Amino acid sequence: MNEDLVGYALEYARSKNVDYAEIRAQNQQQDALLLRNGILETYTSAVDRGFCVRVIANGGIGFASTNKWTKEEAKVIVDLAYKYAKVAKRKDKINFTEEKGIKTMWKVDQKKKIEDIHPETRIAKFIEIDKAIVSCGVNVPARVGSCTIDLVEKYFVNTEGSQISSFVPKIGAYFFITVVEQGKTEQAYEQFGYSGGWEAFENWKATEKLRHNAEILKEVITKGRAIKPGKMDLICGPEVTGIAAHESCGHPMEADRILGREMSQAGRSFIYDGGPFWIGTKIGSDAVTIVDDPTIEHSYGYYKYDDEGIKARQRYLYKNGVINEFLHNRESAAKLGTRSNGASRSVNYDREAIVRMANTFVLSGNMTEEEIIEDVKYGVFMKSFTEWNIDDKRFNQRYVGREAYIVEQGELKHLVARPVIETTTEKFWKAVDAVSKKAEFDAATCGKGDPMQGIPVYTGGPCIRLRGVYVK
């Protein structure tokens, strides 16, 4: 990392009439492999190294980036950013919250350094997983597996005196399988993610999960029964709890969305000033507390300082069913008269840092999974999901079960094929009456921004029980 050039760019920006300037440099080694039906389609290995400047001048923001590491280019992008900040001609001027400069270094440790794992070993690991799927006794004629390894070094400086260096290794994997039985198909995807080294595979238990998925899909085809639509209890497994927490709590609590800054792409929020929902409003039952926490070590969404140099911390989004704290960057926090809580993230040096989730999950309760099930007379236990979506105000959502069972008189009975819950955020979270002790996490790539910035996160939580919701 050429810190001298970064310093030069900052000083050049400071020499202009700016209210604020920052330089964010990133050096990213990325390796990716793609397997189709056990055959390596391609292995990609590349280094991307560049830097950006963001300035506030005349109440507007300008941003420019380059991967050309020269003083001349640094001046070009500073000039561009400065020019673009001024063209905004805003009536209300943009400010950031006041923050003290921070000088620090941080990194994520690896037990087994990824750099020491030879590409041949990486490829062999994925071929081994594919073979395990093939040999599980289920017809899986189409299989796609991919692995992405990122070694990301960042250097952040700003006109407030911050100088923050970091190094984060991340490893992610994705599998998509198609099971065919009796001429019918079922499909499933599974994603894994970890901040750290090659030890990720020990935690993931990828082979077990994928074989299980294949076996369940076969059973859904051969034994899954349709459900009689109606009101019933619904138990969501950690995977379903996690996606619901992400979609109908994490996203609507992003302050930039609440303020309308994402209105034409990812949309707005059912939470808005002057509307029926705001901080202090009840949105769920007392049993519902949803947290976003970037500080979980080795999680896929882990970071210690965000991309504006703000120290990361845990955020209680819904607390005992009450809307509690939005996710903020410095711009949104200034607009709403509060402080940034370190939720500003960017996928690369050439993208603006915007408000993002990290690891969003329902906080554990005090019941066992068995206790949750035994009190259900009739309902569905949706362990995992396939199709899902939510509207752009984050209020109307739908989750379709992949592995799901009928529950009768407190016992799991037969598999049910693709049960659907299609309901509102308020009905969903207010129906929760029980939360289990044991939480689990899934890796996901959260989409937001224009251009799209897919960012690593965890979703998760324990089993939750919803009383009397409509399932079809």
Place this chain on the structure above:
Amino acid sequence: MSEVLTKTQEIAKKAKSLGAEEVIAKTTFGKYRQTRFSKNQIDITVAWNDYVTDVGLAWKKRLVATQIRNFQNVDERLKQLFELAKVSKENPMFGGFAKGKFKYAAGSTDKKLEDLENPEEYVFEAINAAEKEVGSQIDSGGVLFTKFEDVYLVSSEGPVGVDGRSSIELSIRAFSEREASGHGVECSSTLKDFKPSRAGIKAGKVARLAKNPKMGEEGVYDVIFDPLIFGSMLAVWASMVSAFSVMVQMSVFVNKLGQKVAPKIVTLKDNPAAYSLAGRVFDDEGVPTRENVFIDHGVLKTYLHNTSTAKIFKTETTGNAGLVFPGPWNVEMNPGDIGKDELFKEVKRGLYLTNTWYTRFQNYAKGDFSTIPRDGIFLVEKGEIKQSLKDLRISDNASSLLNNIAMISKERQHVHWWGEVDPPSLSPYVLIKDVHITRSK
């Protein structure tokens, strides 16, 4: 010969000299500019310059790739890449890169898009146009985006080409009330054909009509798809004719070549023509791009191929190669023979949908999916818009929707929006019968 093309050729030569059997090097010098706005004001203007060479290298049917930035560390990167190829695994399906010398149509860029002067003026033109429709209470947001790329491609197998790709697009979403909005887009490869007010007028008109929405009802409806939402469906079907999608069963078109998959009035093609945001004269193997009719009067004619997938399917490449997968560039639906207004008159009771997002599949092979209409959703009775609705979802099947296309308008619009209408398309108004609509309970 330009210095950049020479440097790109040197990369291909160096890779060959290391022992690579086949090499493709593609250098893109890109300038991208974006102005984002919300609450009728500019939030940020962004510029990013990207200097990148994509290198694909094949050795003993092992395919590896890298990116070299700004021609830095070329020798080191190529050496590492060749070493990677040696430890990689053979792909028996790899059919090589395209061979031969090709002549290309002249690529064209609009120099005015290289560094657009006063981008804010185009944004305000769109906002002002929307405001005329909505009134002073308008709340609008969106994006102005320009692309200016010089592309240089050299393949060890013969192709050498230079292309220029430029485009400008504006997307605006206007709100007349908290839950009443419209979305308009304007897309062009040249500044002279770019009229941001058209997007503003469309967004504003729909937002005005969308006022006072009522909760919609579940049911089976005849639905008029606006070009913008239909662009989302075109993107779904076009991605499913990629041969790679077919091979991994992420497609409803598996084993359907030569079969009827749509009514006779449906002809779909991929055509990266000069007007398009995605216009290009060669693909990533250097094969000249062309118009590929993939559904001809309802019959599935071809998948979209690169050289490798074409060999697997015992056919010729269609000029749709990305570095790894084939894919669509720009989708076109042939126009119908009815005007938009007449098409509306054919609907006794149905819906008019203007935009959608968050399309997700349960099963790509089967085609079951749902997507959530946003912005104007309207109840249509006897050809007239009767009521603005909200909170509905299309929960249906990709094959069924294609089969249930009943009417196609003469009018078409070039549309592209974020990840939801991507790739871009030339999209008409379309009437689809018996669409399943659901809502929250």
